[in-house]
Amino acid sequence: MNYSVVVVDDHFLLSQAIGGLVQDFKKFKVLYLCKNGSELLDKFDDKKNIPDLVLMDIKMPILNGIETTEILRKDFPNVKVLALSIEEDEYTILKMLRAGARGYLLKDTKKNILEEALIQVMEKGHYYTNTVSQILVDSLENEIDTELKEKEIEFIKLACTDMSYKEISEAMCCSYKTVEGYRDSVHKKLKVKNRIGLVLFAIHHNLFTP
Amino acid sequence: MNYSVVVVDDHFLLSQAIGGLVQDFKKFKVLYLCKNGSELLDKFDDKKNIPDLVLMDIKMPILNGIETTEILRKDFPNVKVLALSIEEDEYTILKMLRAGARGYLLKDTKKNILEEALIQVMEKGHYYTNTVSQILVDSLENEIDTELKEKEIEFIKLACTDMSYKEISEAMCCSYKTVEGYRDSVHKKLKVKNRIGLVLFAIHHNLFTP
DNA sequence: TGAAAAAACAGGGAAAACACTGAAAGAATA
DNA sequence: TATTCTTTCAGTGTTTTCCCTGTTTTTTCA
Structure with missing residues (x-):
């Protein structure tokens, strides 16, 4: 019996192409392709459309891979998700x-x-490459006190523009000194030494997409 | 007779998958796949390996799509290049x-x-979508006095790190005041108002990849 | 080789960013 | 209600960035 697979990716070419590859694998068949998480969930209204495995891109419009995966884990725990992304970003x-x-x-x-990964996910329940394993290990060490508050994230996004802190304080409807406070606290938490460092951090960790 | 195609892309999955799609097209056959421009040029040493058309990604390690295309135009003008990239960035x-x-x-x-584009490139010599045409038109207007000197580009790249201008002056082996001069001149040329603006410009225009 | 242009550098002042300490207001908890 | 914690904000001083106006040195080229 074949496992059914759905490919979710906003890059049409990529999803079609990956679908083609998967179709070639003995143990798998492609049910359909989706452009984003929302489209996938709509499909799930019909039980026939629920696959064994979802090959999921992360950056997608409307409903991204992370959000979609969370929903799937809650509402459709039998559907296994394998992430498939173009850029490797630890966070x-x-x-x-x-x-x-x-x-x-x-x-x-x-x-x-890809075939090996699909098989392992279906039969062992997971598939981790060395790179991914290493990232998991590394993360356990650096994952102290980097919990950012809502306001801090909002500040970081504004700090990634050419606005001055005074302008940022007006945009955030708070005092200039408060903004300086946000800056000092995120500088400490993220271990960056100036605003450029903060911008680079934000980009690398997808808090901000230039 | 079939046109021969080579896919150049560092994303293995993508190049394999696209190769698979192209293989399905009647008028085309895939010669081989490459990971970057350098690998492609190596292949060209043997005349049998020179295709009619190259499907080229842009961001690649070692030798990127732009550099490779320039070399191809000079040394192999009969090989047609069709760019195929994941992100649409005007510049x-x-x-x-x-x-x-x-x-x-x-x-x-x-x-x-994709098939239509391949056919048009081979038979008409080019293929432009509306989006791309629009970008071409827009670009003619903004393309004044943004000629950057070597030193200025070197400065911009360093300005995209968390170094202070003093540190940058040491890295560039020149006076602090000279660096300030570079900064002032690129600020004027690129119409940015501070260092953050410069970093964002550099990223958008691929002077710097974070 | 001499004039013109470009590149490197300098001074100084205003503005912004950075770094620290600490105080007041509000929310949470027991 | 008292206590703790968090958030917001203030004071103060230093460093860095920004933005002028110039001078000296090097390059260019007629």
Whole structure:
């Protein structure tokens, strides 16, 4: 019996192409393709459309991979999710795994590795490459006191523009001194030494997309 | 007779998958896949390996799509290049077209559009979507006095780190005041008002990849 | 080789960013 | 209600960035 697979990716070409690869694998068949999480969930209204495994991109419009995976884990725990993303960003990988993904395939995956990963996810329940395992280990060490508050995240996003802190304080409807407080606290938490460092951090960790 | 195609992309999965799609098209056959421009040029040493068309990604390690396309135009003018990139960035598209690409496919291309594009490139010599045409038009207006000197580009790259200008002056082996001069001149040329603005500009225009 | 242009550098002042300590107001908890 | 914790904000001083106006040195080229 074949396992059914759905590919969710906003890049049409990529999802079609990956669908084509998966279709070639003996143990798998592709049910359909989706452009984002929302479209996937709509499909699930009909039970026939619920697959064994979802190959999920992360950056997608409307409903992204992380949010979608969280919903799936809650509402459809039998559906296994394998993340498949073009860029390897530690925080994103972590978030995706926390959300419930059974593994994470990086961009330079080869066809036979994809097949191997699909098989392992279905039969062992998970698939982790060395890279991903290493990231998991590394994360346990650096994952202290980097919990950002709502306001701090809002501040960081504004700090990633060419606004001055005075302008930011007006945009956030608070005192200039409060903004300085946010700055000092995120500088400490994220261990950056100036605003440029903060911008680079935000980009690398997907708090801000330039 | 079939046109021969080579796919150049560092994302293994993507190049394999696209190769699979192209293989399905009647008029085309895939010669081989490459991971970057350097690998492609190595292959060209043997005349048998020179295809009619190259489907080229832009961001690649070692030798990127723009550089590779420039070399191809000079040394192998009969090989047509069609750019195929995941992210649509105006400046990148422009650079690629200037380098000699016959067209530019955006991420949400569908299978039949890909085929259409391949056919048009081979038979008409080019393929431009509306999006790309619009970008070409827009670019003619903003393209005044943004000629950057070597030193200024070097400065910009360093300004995209968390170094202070004093540290940058040491790295560039020149006076602090000279660095201030570079800063003032690029601020004027690029119409940015502070260092954050400069970093964002650099990222958007691929002077710096975070 | 001499004039013009470009690149490197300098001074100084205003503005912004950084770094610290600490106080007041509000929310949470027991 | 008292206590703790968090959030917001203030004071103060230092460093860095920004933005002028210039001078000296090097390059260019007619």
